[in-house]
Amino acid sequence: MSSGCPPQSPAVAKSEVAIEGECPLLAATFAYWDNILGPRVRHIWAPKGDQFMFLSDGDVTFLANHTLNGEILRSAECGAVDVKFFVLAEKGVIIVSLIFDGELKGDKNTCALSIILPQTELAFYLPLHTICVERLKHVIRRGRIWMQKGYNIISVLSLEIVPIMELLASMKTHSVPEDIDIKDTVLNDDDIGDSCHEDFLHKAISSHLQTCGCSIVVGSNPEKVNKIVRTLCLFLTPAERKCSRLCKADSSFKYDTGLFVQGLLKDSTGSFVLPFRQVLYSPYPTTHIDVDINTVKQMPPCHEHTYNQRRYMRSELSALWKTDCEEDIPPDTVIHTDETFTPDLNIFQDVMHKDTLVKSFIDEVFMLKPGLSLRSTYLAQFLLLLHRKALALLKYIEDETQKGKKPFRSLRNLKTDLDLTVEGDLHIVMAFAEKLRAGLHSFVFAKSMYTSMQERDVLMSF
C-alpha cells in the first residue's frame, strides 16, 4: 500500500443517467480490489427512475464481491481484459464484468467494470453481449491510460456506459424481430421495381452481403427506411437480426457501433452525419444505403477495414497517452492531433464488385407468386446455398493451408473449383466465411494489402 494511514472508507459515488424510454440495464459499477478492504465499489451508474431501487447497497456490495472474488489469483498478462458473465438466479440478475488491471493511487489494482441487468433480460441481452463487451473493452483501454496518468477513470468510462444504456434502451423498443414477415419487405412486391429500382435493390443486397451483413440505411421516410432494413435483415441469422435496429419514426437514433443493420432518419435539412470513428470501430465494414437517392456505398473489405480500425485505435490511444490535462479527453479528435496518421476519410466507396448470386436471386424470386410462402422458401434455399458455399470455402482453405500453418496461395484454384470466379460472388461467400472464422480475410488477402499500403505510404512521403 502506498499510504501508511488507515484508508478512509470510500464513499460510493452514484450517477443517475437520464435515458429516454425503458432501459433494461439496472446499473453499471466500477469496482476495484482494495488491498485492505477487499472488493470496493467506486462508482455506480444507474438509469434515472425506479429501477435503481431494485438494487440495494447490500446487493451492490454482494455483486461487487462476485465480480472481483477470486481475482486475487488473477494471472492474466498486463493489459488483458477478461470477461466474466454471471447469471445469479438467487438475485435474479445478470452481471457482465470486465476485469482488468489498472493503477490506482500508485498501486496496481484489479478492477472490474460491470453492467447489471435483470435475469429476465437474458434472451434480450445475449445477442448484444459481443457488442457491449467490445465497446467496453475499448473504453477500458482508454481508461487504463487515464488511470496510469493518475486521472479519474470514471469520466472516461462514462463516455461509453451512457451510450450503452441508450443502445439497450433503443433496442428494447426498436430491435428487428427474430422472425420477419416477408410481407413487410421489398421481397413481397408484386414485381421487381415496385418499391425501389431493380438495380438499387440488387446493389444494396449484394453490398450488404459483401460487408458481412452490416449496413446502415438512411432516409427521410421512416417507413421506406424500415422496409429496406427488414429486407436486408431477411439475409441475416435470427441472432443477427436481434442485433439490428429499425429507425424511429419521429427522431433519429444515434449511430451505434456494432449493430448489423440500423435504420437512421435524416434531419430536417436532409442530412445525416455519421461519426467517422464509430463507423470505423464497427467489427465489420459497413454498407451505406440512402433510400432517398438510391445510392449504395460500401467500406473496404474486412481485412482492410480491420487494419484501418486498428491503426485508428492505436492513434487514438497514443493521442490519449500524450494528453497532459485531465479535462482534455480526446474522443474524436485523433485525426487532427496525430500527424503521422492520416486515414482516408472517404471510407464509403462505390460497390466495385458485381456478382451473379444475388443478381440471379433477385431476378428469379420475383417470378414466384407473392403471398404463398414460395418466396420465403426460395430465400431459405438461397441462404442455405450461401452458408454451404462459405463452409466449403472455409474447408477448402483449411485443407490447403493445413489449418493456417501454410500461407494460402491457390486463390485462383479455389475460385474455379468452388464456382466463385465472379469477384462479387467470392466477396459474398468470403464475408459469410469471415463471420464463421474471424481473420480469414486478413489471412487470405492481407499480405498483399500490407505491401500495397506500405507502398502507398512511402510514395506519399516522397
Add this chain to the structure above:
Amino acid sequence: MIGSPDLVAFTKEDDYGETSPDPWALPEEFSVPLHPLADSNPWAKTSYAKFTKDFILISEFSEQVGPQPLLTIPDDPKICGTFDLNYFSLRIMSVDYQASFVGHPPGTGYPRLSFVEDSRVVLGDSKEGAFAYVHHLTLYDLEARGFVRPFCMAYVSADERKIMLQFQELSLRFSQASECLKAGNRRAFAKELQRKLRDLEYTHSVLQREEGLQREAGPQCMYSAHAVEKANELANVEKSIYEHRDLLRQISSYHHRPRRDPHAVTCQKCITECLSECEVLLDKYAKLANPFSYCDKGKKEDEGQSQINEEGGEDEVNEEEDEGVKRRPSYTPQLIKAKSAKCFDKRLKTLRELCDNTFYEATVELLKDTEKSFRGDLCYLYTRRLDRTLRRKQRVTNFLFEEDLGDEDEDERGTLRPFCAVNHAVDNYTLLNPPPIVLGPEPLELDALEPPHPLDPSSEISRPQELCELGLVGSHLESSPSDQTLETQESSEETKGSFSSDKSGTGQADRQQNLASITSEGPDSDLTPDPDHNTDLERESSSEEMETTAGEDDGDNGGDQTPVSLLEVMSELEASREDECEGATDGACEIQSDLLVPIDTACCMAQEGFLYEASAPETVPHHEQSSYLQPCQTLVVNQEPQAQLPLQDDYTVGSPSSESPAAGLELPVGLLGDAVSRTSAEDGSDCTMSASTGSDRAASPLGYGGVLTLRQRKKHGQGALKFVRQYPFAMQALWCLLSGRTLVVLGADEGRVRRLVAALALFVPAPGKCGERVQAWLSCPFTLTDLQRWKLIGLQRVASPVGSSMLYSLSRYSRYISILDADQKTLRCPPYRGQLLANIADHRTYIRRGSTYFLHLQSMLCRLAAKAFLYTFTHHLHLPVSSTEGSEVVEGRRRCFLQEQLGLGEEDSLILLYLSQLITQQYLQPATGSSAAATCFSFNYTTSVFYKI
C-alpha cells in the same frame, strides 16, 4: 521507376530506423496489436490452451480441503494434458455465490435448509487459454456444515466465443444435469434423515429406559448428577429429533417453494414422485417421531408421555408404523453418541453417495452426452444448426438431396425439451445403462427408430419421443425382448444385404458397422474435428492420406463399441416393420395405382397458400386421389421402406384393374415429349416377369437397412471425389443419375461395386429415406419394374448361365439405362454437352478431401434443387395466360424459361425437368414420400455413346 520491393525495404520498422525509444510512445500494454495472431492464422486462436479438447469438470468446495476437482468427462487424463485442474477448480469455486444464510437463522428454533438456486458463470483464464461455463449447485448432506455441499459442473473450452454463443444451450443442459443430481440428493437426504431419526428414536428409547431405571433406583426426591446428565442427554436427543423432523418437513416442502430461477429445468414427474416419497416419510415420522415409539407398549400408557408428543399420534397408527419399521430389515438403528466426531475426522460422502447411485449415473450419462453434442469447432456446430433451420423452411425440396430432418422439433430434442434422466430409471435400475447413442444429440440417429405402427408390438421401444422423454431409453431398449426375435431377424436380414448374394455375411457385417457408425456418431467427425485433430495437423494430413488411399474402405472403428442390445433392438424394429408391411401390402397397392396417374405440374399452381397446406396431411390438395391416400398414409409411412416399393402390385393394379391396360403405367409427357415414349404392353409383360421373381426379394437400401447419416454421406464424398478424378466421363454418369436415367454399375468385385454405388448414390435425386432407389448389389437379372424403382443398380458380373441372362437384360433394356463398367472402366450412355455439372464433376479439381468435396457438392445440389423449385412453382410457366393459348405455347414458354432465363442447354434442361417432376409428385403425394418417384419412368431415343478411359 521504383519497384515495390524497394519501397517495402524502406518502410520496414527495424532497429535502424529508431535507435532510441520515443518517451512519448505508447507502451504496448496500453495499445492494441496491429497484427494480432488471428490475422496470421485464424485457426491458431485457441492453440495455446494446455488441453487438447473441451471437457466437463465437476468440482467441489470441500469443507475439509477446499476446492478440488472430482471428475472429468471424458475421463481421460490425456484430454486435460498439463492443464492444472486444481488451480482451475480453485478459480471457478472461489466465488462464494451462496451468500445466503444457512444454519440457525435468528429467531428460529430449528436449523433451516437453504434452498439456493443454481448460478451460472462464464469466466476464463486468458493466460491459460481456458474458458468455462460453470454451473454452481448445492447438495444437502446431513453431516456437512450448514447441511450444504457446494459443487460445480464446468464446461471447459479454449474458445470463449463458443461458450458465449451457446450459453443458453449449455445452461439448459447443465440445468438438466443439476436437477437430476439434486433430485437424487433430496431422496438420499430424506433417506439419511430417516435413518437418523430412527437412530435418534432408538437412542431416545435407550436413554429413557436408562433414565427410568435410575429414577426408580434412586430416592424419590433426589436426582443424582448422573441422572441429571441423562435427563439432559435425553432432552438433547428429543430436541434433535424435532430438528430432524423439521428438516424432513423442509426437504418435503422443497417443491412447494417458488422458483426464482426462470431457467431452471424441472421434470414434473420427478417432482411428483419425489414429493410423494417425501410426504410418506414425513407422514410416517410426524407420527413415528413420537420419541417414545420404541418404548415398551406397557410403558406407553405411563406418565402421560403422550403429552410430550406434540403431534399427538394415535396409538393405532403408531402400531402400524411400528410394524412398517419392523418390516424393514435393511437398517438397524444405532445408538448415537453424545459427541460426534470432529470435523476433520469424518469422511465426507462422495458425490455418488450424496446423489444416490442411480441419479449419479444418469447425470454422468447426461453430461457425457452434453460433452459429445458440444464437441468440435464452433463454426461447424453453428453452421449445422443454421443448416437445419433453413432446411426446415424448404420441406418441399428436402427429399431430393437432403438427409431427413425428422420431426419438427427434433434438433431441439436434446437441448430444448424438458428432460429427466432419472424418472424412469428408478423403476428399472438394473437396466440403467443407456448407450450413448440413445441420448445422442444427432436426431438422425433416432431417425433410424421411426415411429412405428400403433399396433407394432415394439412401438413402446421405438417411439422417439418417448425415448427422449425417458432419457434413459437405453434401459428400455435393453429391456425389450429383442433376444426372442433376434434369430428370426438375423435370418431375414441376411437376404437384405444383397440379392442372391453369396456374400450375405458381409452385408450383415456392414450393417453392423453401419449401425455402429450411426450409434457412435456424435457431431460430425470430419466437419467438427476433435481438438486433437485440430491441433495435430501432422496427424491430420496423414489421416487424409489414409482417406485418399483407402477411400471408402476405411470402416468406422467405433463400430466395435456398439452395444449389442441396440443392434438387437434395431433388428427387432426392422423385423416388426417387415411384418407390418406384409399385412399392409393390400392397402398400399391401391395407392400405387393412384400414383401412376399422370400429373401436370400446373396443378400445383391453382392452390392458394399451398405450401402451408402441404405440411398438413388433411389439407392435401384437392386431388382426386387424396381420399384414397388418407387412410393409407400411416400404413405406407410405417412400412419397411423396401416394402413400399411397387413390385407386382404396381403392375397388377396398373393393368387389369383399370380400364386401359396401360393406364397404370402411363407416363407423364415432359418438355421433350416427342422424344419420350410410353411404356408398351410388351414392357408391361416384363413387369409380370419381374413381379414373379421379385416377390420373394427384398431390396437392399443403400444404407444396408438404415438411414444414411450425414457422416456416412460425407464418407461417400471421398468415393465420389475419387470417381470424379479417376473417370473423365464422370460428368456423363452424373448427368444420367441427375436426369433420372437408371445407371447400372457392372462389376465382378462386390466391394468395388458397392463402394462405387455408395459414392454415386449421393447424386441420385430423391433416393428415399433409406436409399430405396438404390440397389447396391444385384446378382440376378433385373427387369423393367426394377428399373422403375431403382435409379442406381450395382450388378454382379458372373461368368455363368445367369451371367448371360443378365447380359441379355442389359442389352434388352439398354435404351432405358446407362451402364458403367467398373472393371473395364467404361460407360455407355447418351452424350452430355451441358455446363451445369462442370463444377461438380471436374476431374482437374484441386479439392483435396472428400469431406470438402461433399460440402461443395451439397451446395451445388442445393442450387439445383432451388432452380427446380423455381421452375416448378413459377406459375406463369405452367398456366395458359388466356383461354385461347394452347399447350404448345405454354410449353414454348417453359422451354424459353429454361434456355434463356436459366441459361440451360438441352441436356441440362433434362435435369431440371426431372427434378421438377419429382418435386411435383412429392408435393402432390407428400405422404407417400419418395415412392412417388417410382411412377416416373421415361426413356430417350438418343443414341448412347461408349466412353472409355
